Amino acid sequence: MALAIILVLLVVGSVLFHFLSPWYLTPIASNWNYIDDTLTITFIVCGIVFVAINFFMAYCVYRYRYRKDRRAAYEPENKRMEWWLTVFTTVGVIAMLAPGLFVWAKYVEVPDNARLVEAVGQQWKWSYRYPGADGILGTVDIRHMDGRNPFGMNPDDPNGQDDVLVNGPEIHLPLGSPIKMLLRSKDVLHDFYVPQIRAKMDLVPGMITYFWFTPTRAGRYDVLCAELCGTGHYTMRSHMVLEEESAFNAWLATQPTFADTQAVKVASAGGSLAEQGRQVAESQGCIGCHSIDGSPSVGPTWKGLAGRTETLADGSTVVVDDEYLMESISVPNASIVAGYPPIMPPYQLDEGEMAALIAYLNSL
Numbered sequence: 001m002a003l004a005i006i007l008v009l010l011v012v013g014s015v016l017f018h019f020l021s022p023w024y025l026t027p028i029a030s031n032w033n034y035i036d037d038t039l040t041i042t043f044i045v046c047g048i049v050f051v052a053i054n055f056f057m058a059y060c061v062y063r064y065r066y067r068k069d070r071r072a073a074y075e076p077e078n079k080r081m082e083w084w085l086t087v088f089t090t091v092g093v094i095a096m097l098a099p100g101l102f103v104w105a106k107y108v109e110v111p112d113n114a115r116l117v118e119a120v121g122q123q124w125k126w127s128y129r130y131p132g133a134d135g136i137l138g139t140v141d142i143r144h145m146d147g148r149n150p151f152g153m154n155p156d157d158p159n160g161q162d163d164v165l166v167n168g169p170e171i172h173l174p175l176g177s178p179i180k181m182l183l184r185s186k187d188v189l190h191d192f193y194v195p196q197i198r199a200k201m202d203l204v205p206g207m208i209t210y211f212w213f214t215p216t217r218a219g220r221y222d223v224l225c226a227e228l229c230g231t232g233h234y235t236m237r238s239h240m241v242l243e244e245e246s247a248f249n250a251w252l253a254t255q256p257t258f259a260d261t262q263a264v265k266v267a268s269a270g271g272s273l274a275e276q277g278r279q280v281a282e283s284q285g286c287i288g289c290h291s292i293d294g295s296p297s298v299g300p301t302w303k304g305l306a307g308r309t310e311t312l313a314d315g316s317t318v319v320v321d322d323e324y325l326m327e328s329i330s331v332p333n334a335s336i337v338a339g340y341p342p343i344m345p346p347y348q349l350d351e352g353e354m355a356a357l358i359a360y361l362n363s364l
Contacts, residue, residue, distance in 0.1 A: 001065070007058040011051055018047070029217035029242060032198035034106065038099040045092050107199070110212045114178040119171070120151060121183070121190035121203045124232035124298070125285040126223060127151070128171045132162025132257060137182070145186070148353070150284065152186075153258050161259040164252060167282045171223065172241045174248040175215050183209045191227035194240050200226055215242040231343050232289050232298035277360025280353050289344070292364055299344060300337050306362045311338045322358050329354065 025036060064072075116137055118129040129151060131137045138153055138160015145152040150167070153160045173179055183192055185203035193200035196219075201211040223238035243251075281287055289298040300310070308320050313336045318324055327334055332344035349357065 001062060004058040004062040007054050007061065011054045011058075015047065015051065018043070026195050027217065028198055029194075029196040029219060029221060030198060030213040030215055032103075032107075032213055034099075034103045035198040038103055041099050042096050045095050049092060107211065110180050110210070111178045114180040114212050115174075116180050116182060117171070117173065118182040118184060119192050119203075120186060121192065121225065121229075121236070122186040122285050123188065123230050124225075124236040124289060125287065126171070126192075126225075126236070126238040128166040130164040130166070130252065130255075132164060134159060134162060138163050138258065140184075142186075146348075146350075148262065151258070155262065161257065163258045164255045165258055165261060166255050167279075170239045170241055172243060172248050172251045173215050174245040175218060175242055177245075178212055178214045180210055180212045183211075188229050189227045190225050190229050190236070193224045193226035194221050195224070196221045197240075202227060218242050218244070231341055235289070235298060273356050273359040274363040275360075277356035277358070277363075280349070280357045281360060284347060284349075286357075299340055302361055302364045305364065312336060313338050313342075322362075325358055325361055326354060329357065 025039070028036060116131050116135075118137060120127045120129065127150070129137065136159040138157040140152040140160075141154055142152050144154060149155070151165060153163065181192065181201070183201055183203045185205045188205065190203040191200055192203060196217070197213050197215075199211050199213045201209050203209060219242055221240045221242070223240050225233060225236035229236065241251075291297045291301045292303055294301050294303040305320055306325070309317055310320055311317050315338075318335060324335065328344075329347050329349065332346060333342045336342050
């Protein structure tokens with residue numbers, strides 16, 4: 001009797017927690033309310049089954065509780081019950097799968113007037129690319145990737161010269177326009193996910209994946225990586241700013257094109273050596289693992305790093321000078337700071353990029 005009551009109370013408490021809990025779907029900011037509807041249908045089907053099974057268990061526990069004067073009846077099979085279970089299970093599965101197939105059909109049919117935006121993932125940062133005035137994204141190839149060309153843009157493709165490159169922490173998009181997000185990974189599996197958008201997709205190395213959505217609600221939302229991509233996975237964040245068309249165009253006009261980035265010379269009149277080093281750090285994804293404000297991260301903070309005495313994993317100590325910094329960039333696993341995992345990949349920078357990055361590190 002007590003066990004039956006406990007089962008009933010657990011069911012009632014679970015249902016009440018579902019309806020009264022504040023931890024539910026976040027406010028949607030795109031057209032994918034269809035996905036919310038499919039989630040609701042799944043909750044309803046699973047909820048009905050959960051309540052039915054547990055109430056049935058509670059009934060059986062009470063109805064067939066132990067008595068000395070009663071013996072269990074032997075019934076090897078019950079075809080009537082088998083048919084009922086088969087029918088109910090089939091209806092429940094169809095009720096959950098059919099809406100999902102309907103939504104998926106709409107999910108992969110991108111409107112003809114959708115704007116192209118590319119998100120590029122790497123351990124552990126996001127960067128973005130927009131087509132220029134020609135509306136065409138230039139071609140890319142991993143063979144073109146280096147410190148000056150982190151997107152791997154083809155310098156001989158005229159369609160890519162006006163592509164807008166964003167290495168900063170935000171992606172801006174206009175409200176009311178369908179957006180086709182092209183997704184590309186530079187290293188391992190990632191997943192582009194904004195909870196309020198209700199749409200996401202994996203980034204698969206060697207492939208271009210995509211999804212589309214229409215922004216509907218202005219705001220600033222977190223961009224997350226929803227695929228475990230290494231030790232610094234939790235730091236792989238960015239922000240999506242959804243705003244009016246005029247504000248979006250004003251922001252986009254402030255971002256450099258591919259041609260602009262190639263015109264910048266290290267230590268040129270366009271900026272100090274340390275400033276050029278900051279650009280190198282951002283383009284190479286260094287800021288994803290090393291903070292510049294002293295806060296803990298995947299790797300040692302860069303704030304006050306130059307001139308500091310560090311204890312290495314083997315127990316020895318080293319003064320962080322230019323020579324040590326260059327070795328740590330080119331051969332990072334040669335001298336690992338104690339308390340940090342040996343996960344940093346080697347970087348091959350040219351002489352100018354290395355000098356700029358060292359200057360930036362020293363400036364911090």
